[in-house]
Amino acid sequence: MRATVDAAVRWIRRTARRLAPGVMRRLRRAFGPWRRSLNLRVVSITLLVSSLLVAAFGYFVAKQITAGLLVAKREAAIRQVSNGANTVEQQLSTLSGPQDPELGRNVRDVVVSLYNEATRAGTYEVKLVPDAQLDTAPYGGPADPASIKVPPALRDVVSRQGTLAYQFTTANPGGGALKPYLAVGVHVDVGWGVFDLYYLFPLDDEVSAANLIRTTMIVAGVALVLLLALMAAIVTRMVVTPVRAAARTAQRLSAGLLHERMEVHGEDDLARLAASFNQMASNLQTQIVRLEELSRLQRRFTSDVSHELRTPLTTVRMAADMLYAGRDDFPPTAARSAELLADELDRFEALLTDLLEISRFDAGFAVLDAEAVDLVPIVQRAVDGFAVLAERLRCPVHLMLPDGPVIAEVDPRRVERVLRNLIGNAIEHGEHRPVEVRLAADDRAVALAVRDHGIGLRSGEEKLVFNRFWRADPSRARQTGGTGLGLSISLEDARLHGGWLEAWGAPGQGSQFRLTVPARAGDRIVSSPLPLVPPDADVLPSGPLALPPGPTRANAGAPGGTDD
Amino acid sequence: MTERRRVRRGLLAVGAAVLLALAGCGVPDSGPPVVVSTAPVTGSQGGDESNQRPADLPTPETATNPSDLVQLFYRAAGADPNQVQSTVSAFFTSDVARTWRPDPAGLTVVRITSYTVTDQSKDKDGQERATVRARGQLVGVLGDRGIMQSPPLGRSRSYQQLFHLVRVPVPNGTTKEWLITNPPSETLMSTEAMSTEYNATILYFASPDHRSLVPDLRYMSVGVLAPKQRTILVDWLLAGPSPWLGQAAVNDIPDGTKRRGNVVASGTNVVVVDLSSDAAAAPHTDMLAAQLAWSLRMQAPRLQLRVEGRAVHIPGVRGTTFDASTWHGYNMSTIGAGSTGYYVSGGRIVPATSNESLPAVLSGSLAGELNSDVQRAALSVDGSTALLVRAASDGGSEVWLGRAGGENRGGVVYTPVTGLGAHGIGTPSLLPGSATALVPVRGSLRSVGSDGAAHAVTYSEPPPGGNVTAVSVAPDGCRVALVADGHLYVAPLLTGPGAGRLTIGRLRPLASTFTQLTEVTWTQEDEVAFGGRGTVSEDGPLSGGPRGGVWQFSVDDVSSDLLTGSAGDAVPDQLASATSDPSKGGAHGTILLAASGRIAQITGNEVGPPGGATRSPHGSSPFFPS
Incomplete structure (x- = not known):
């Protein structure tokens, strides 16, 4: 087992090492434009942040409104069901008991009266389920009683625990596709028996309202995000364009085009930046020209000095060579001086040669004879x-x-x-x-x-x-x-x-x-x-x-x- | 990949993220059940209303002898209306119990006066057998809507039933019980059982002129829970008055009106009656509300009328709720209740209470002249109308109709009534709220209109006899009690198109076995009292043969009571009564009776001097304003 794990870890490491460069290369390639373009970066960040903000805000608002609608619906439904439970209790408690021959008719009548009642909760389905010990059938309406399906979990909570409870569910009591419903049930004790009263409130209005809210939020959100992105693009462009012009100008300046200048429009900060940039370019140009002139003068001076030294050096060299050649005739001290003179003249001549060579490199006159x-x-x-x-x-x-x-x-x-x-x-x-x-x-x-x-x-x-x-x-x-x-x-x-x-x-x-x-x-x-x-x-x-x-x-x- | 494509792809990704975020805030279509609260413990609508009666069904094994078993059998049918077959058939032997079925016509109610064991012996197999004879009077059939239907007018009320009994071992027991081997075809119930198993309940309908309420006596099983009683009563109201009342009462709840749901309590002490939209067409909404309030007053402290679920604002009523007191004056019984009685003493009308005085119509100068030689009189509740039967100089009688409100002679006008003759004029009875009176004259019944003219009163059904000797108009003016040919009847009173044109509806006999009937008066809106002799039980507390005195019967002959139980056996010559206030209850109102030339007053079941006097004064012809 451990060997298998180790092998898997090794395989993962190898795979990661093998894939990592490619992944990083793809990431670098993917983020290349994002890194290079300030405009794209600002727009994308604005787009991302505004999208998140708008989404969060839209989610919060839509959720709050929808929750408010559902709370109102739920409270109205609970009130309606409570009233219905009172009605059931009042109506059925008047019967003499489970054996009352009018039980079935009363069950039907009370259900009909419940679903015919005009309320704020809107239309709904009602189902009255007698306890299993009662010898009467469940009844519901206005849809077919058999098609009014109560969620089993709700039935369990209401019937077994004797509660007033609700549950969001889907149903199709009228046939067709399943639609969201709010099912509310209550346990009713009429004295001589117990019933479970269920209401199914369709959530069509709430769904429509939620859809409308969502659609509105999406349209408004997308429009707002696009507007923000457009504004960010415009603003960034207004800022980046002069910066790019400055960059181009700086590149041209660095390439030696010292007369390159930025255009100055208006009196805003960018205009001041351009003016300052131009001022800086002018100062740099002045300094560079001065330094070039100085460098040129220095190189020319070195070249001239080298050239000018070569003629007297030749004369001195001839004289020194004569002295060196006759050193044997000189006293030892003079002979040693003649030798030193010749050596130093060699070094001086070499130095002069090197200086001239350097001068040629500096002047750009060196040519490769390949x-x-x-x-x-x-x-x-x-x-x-x-x-x-x-x-x-x-x-x-x-x-x-x-x-x-x-x-x-x-x-x-x-x-x-x-x-x-x-x-x-x-x-x-x-x-x-x-x-x-x-x-x-x-x-x-x-x-x-x-x-x-x-x-x-x-x-x-x-x-x-x-x-x-x-x-x-x-x-x-x-x-x-x-x-x-x-x-x-x-x-x-x-x-x-x-x-x-x-x-x-x-x-x-x-x-x-x-x-x-x-x-x-x-x-x-x-x-x-x-x-x-x-x-x-x-x-x-x-x-x-x-x-x-x-x-x-x-x-x-x-x-x-x-x-x- | 170009830079533009990358940007486009990034925009799409951001858009998708926004859409996904917003998509997450839709309407949920699933989730776990959420408990809001525990369901309130409701149960019945108040403990005081859940008058679930204990299970005390009569069973044959509790009978100690054959007579006792038959008495229990007469109780069985009324013990539980929902289990009549099982309860009643338990008194039959198994072979006949299987085939016995309740009478679909309803419960046949009989007043049993005696249970006689005519034979009790063992047969050749050693099995004990007995024969019990039950005797009494047939009262009627308790049918749908709690209506007691009287037998046809010509049918004999005498009742006799012979029961053959056998004593058999109790199933799964060691004792024996008596069982009936010849079950009767009817479902029988005694009046005694009815008084314990049923509550007399009065529904109220409107008079034809929509001015007053007309009581309609019904019966409700005591086993029905109070909340359900309300619903049943409203259903009965919607179905209209009982057939006996006929056209004497109308229903101001429009035909076709239906009940929306049961009649239930909503909130504190407010009972909601929700009717269908047909009720909105009621032309007399006030009378409709009065019908409901008075009919449900025992089951509903306060009412709210709704039509299609919406509360109805009734003109003249503050708010949307009301009770019987809101419509107090619509029940005419409440107006005359507690009024002072009068009688004739020495030819003059005097109040029965010493500290009272005569009303203007009897005390003015003209009235003072006419208040002499008075033989009988009648007075309206408001004191505006009086009818005097005076002794004429020729030895006959003359009748004067006096009305207050004139400009001369103290504002009282007396008009001689014509067309009645001079002899055989009985005690008149004024219709409430009018100047019309009924007067028995020589065996016939005449009506006197406000113009002083007398008219013959017609009958919708020919009376069995015709010799009317006494008459009393009910406080509502739509019913009448009369004594004809020595028998007591109640009947609806129909008002004709002209003044004083009256018609007597279907006669319902009461106390058919009674004799020596003298006069009759209304003591309650559903009870009449009369002087006579008879018996209602040979074995009970009133046993001992026919008793003379003042008897009180319900208008459907079900309940009966001897009001002068401890005052001897004399039948009073005359009697009059003020009805009790139905909103306050009471067995009967004040009753004045004249016997042996003296006036006495019945308070409870005690007979004594009227008005706190120490001894009964001389006098005759008592009367109360009506």
């Missing part, structure tokens, strides 16, 4: 480029490549630059531990992952690493002479490909950077062939990491569902 290339040689070449450094820092680089070529439509220069940047950073922060470089591909995307086992990243630093000139520990000495713009440029390169550049790291477990680009230029990627979190990591990330916003967002694919 071609179908095999990424394997590019990866090998990039790794080979760090062989000396890796050896110097005792940080071996393990390359894990597919067996065959990995063909993708990429800009090889930019991919190699990204790869060099990532490998350099890994060696630099690898803490003399091996660095692993993986290449993988599927039908839609190609991924490159660089894994180090250094100090790793603290929580939240996965996003910060892509900021310009961001440094996790400013006190650490830079081994490779980086500019602080490498990951920023790499991120822009990834976006330019429509790909992702993501980072994962955990303190003490190292970090991993993953570049994912579409196999065919222009395609949209939804997953990466490589996991972002390395399989040997102990701590799972809280979720996929998002790309930091960049100026070339239009070219960068949004990170989708990954297989990590």
Whole structure:
């Protein structure tokens, strides 16, 4: 038994788990329009609430009126039956007893007089049932006495308990369909015998009145509900229309159409809202234009400065190269200075190059020169480029490549630059531990992952690493002479490909950077062939990491569902 | 699914919910029985009215001897009208009891004067046998509607019945009982049994002029419950007066009127008489109500007349209820009740009570002149009319009709009555409320109109004799009692089209075995008293042979009483009486009698001086206003 129950519970759980997503999806789909449309929401809520209120009110009123009608009918009927009982008692108590030869005639006469009596209770059927010990038959009218059926339960209460009682029932003493009746009975003791007197009062008038009331309430209720819904729709439309206009205007504003404004009609609250909105849009436009101008000036300044610095830097470079070339002739101190000058000029030149590259990204001048290339040689070449450094820092680089070529439509220069940047950073922060470089591909995307086992990243630093000139520990000495713009440029390169550049790291477990680009230029990627979190990591990330916003967002694919 | 379809579906759902909610507030067509209260314990309409008599049916095993059994047999038929056959046949031997059936004509009522065991012996089988002779007078047949029908006028009233009895063992018992072996064909009942088993009940009908009520004596079994008596009385009223009254009384309840339901009490002391719509056509609603009120006065303290269930407002009556007192004056017996009697002393009329005076019609100057040599007189109740029979100077008699209201001679006018002759004029009797009088003249009956002219009174049936010596008009003026050929009769009095034109209806003999009848007077509205000699029982308290005195009989000859039981055996020469007030009861009114030249008064059954006098005064010809 218990096993059966457990099996049933398991089946229910499985079924619920299997059906739950579908149900929730259907619910979301069903309630989608309701969630999206304020107008529909207000109208439907108004419709629902007003319907409930009208129904409750109509139910209460109709019930009260009907109950009042029935109470009046019942009281009149009880009075009538009580009077009838008095009449029966008065009439039949005059007889000498059960053996009176006029008993039968008196029973008939009293019944006839009862149902011929004009009363407020309306027309009715009367039946006088003598006690079983009396030698006379029941009599009733005006319908056929045999067709006047008294409910057995009422007969039981009246006859056996000797009461005055009533019961709602259905009957058809006149033939035809059953109709509701109020049956009232009373036990009558005439001294020498007992009788049960029953009245059947038709409830036709009450039914008609109740139907009329119900019909009236329904018609009035439906009309009222529809009117309320219409009013709610009109009012909501009056409110929602300007709001929608404001939303459209805001969307246009957010899309860059800074001259978009709302129409202002009248002087009401909505007009003030539109005016305020327009004022806010004007202020925003002014600020945005000013900031754009400032940004443009800043970018131009950076570009100009970079360009302007390049000419004197070339001269200085030539001079420094001459000094460096003749350093052997210099005293040791001067020779060391010439070497330092050459090194710093390299870094300065690299910084200047990066600044110019960033300026091109910022100015939107960066262009993807994609071609179908095999990424394997590019990866090998990039790794080979760090062989000396890796050896110097005792940080071996393990390359894990597919067996065959990995063909993708990429800009090889930019991919190699990204790869060099990532490998350099890994060696630099690898803490003399091996660095692993993986290449993988599927039908839609190609991924490159660089894994180090250094100090790793603290929580939240996965996003910060892509900021310009961001440094996790400013006190650490830079081994490779980086500019602080490498990951920023790499991120822009990834976006330019429509790909992702993501980072994962955990303190003490190292970090991993993953570049994912579409196999065919222009395609949209939804997953990466490589996991972002390395399989040997102990701590799972809280979720996929998002790309930091960049100026070339239009070219960068949004990170989708990954297989990590 | 489109958004519009979803909205439409939602609207439909809401509408359906509203409809379902409103549908729940309709008229119920089922449910359990609900007790409002326990039914009131009703029962009969008051304990005092449920006069259920104890079961004391006479049975043969209680008879101690053959004579006793026959007496019980004469009681049996009246003991329970609903069980006549079983009760009466219980007195017969089993072989004849099976075939005996009650007489459909009704109960034959006989006044048994003697039960005589003529033979009592054992037959050859040793069985005791007896023969009992019952003798008496045939009174009549009690038929439908409680009417006592007298035998035909020419039929002998003498009654004799011979019963053969045998003594047999009581079934399932050890004793023996006497049983009758020759059951009579009639269903017999003695007057003695009738007085105990039946109540005399008077119905009232209207006089032909619709001015007064006419009593109609009926009999109701004492076994009938009071509530049912009301219904029965109304049924009898609806059926009209008894045949004997004939045209002397009419029914102011229109023909065809039916009773709607039984006559029942509604509320406190109010009895409702609900009649069909035919009653609405009654031209004399007041008389209709008076008939009901007086007829039901013993069973209904107060009445409400309804027609088709609606109370009738009777002109002159406050409210819708009334009783007999509302119509007190409609019963003429109440008017003359308690009035002062007069008699003739020394040729002058004097009041029987010393502190009373003569009315104007007898005390004015002209009257004073005429109030001499008076032999007999009559006076109307209102004192406006007097009829004097005076001794004329030629040795004969003359009759004067005096009426008050004139302008001369003290406002009294006396007119000599013509056409009566001068000899053999008896005691006149005035009709109530008129100046018409009946006067026996030399064996015939004459009427005197208000014009002073005398007319011969006619008979609807030829009288057996014709020598009328005394006459007395009933207080209602529609009946008359007379002594003709020494026999007493009552009859309806029919008023003819002209003044003083009167007709005597069907004569009903009373006290047929009585002799030496002198005068007759009405003591109650259903009783007459007369002077005579006779007997009603040879074995009872009045046994001992015929007795002379003042006898009182009911107008149907059923009840009888000797009013002068302790006052000797003399038959009074003359007598007069004021009727008792029927609303107050009483065996009879004040009776004045003249015997041996002296006036005496009967109070109860005692005879004494009138008006509180110490001794009976000299006088004759007593009379009361009528």
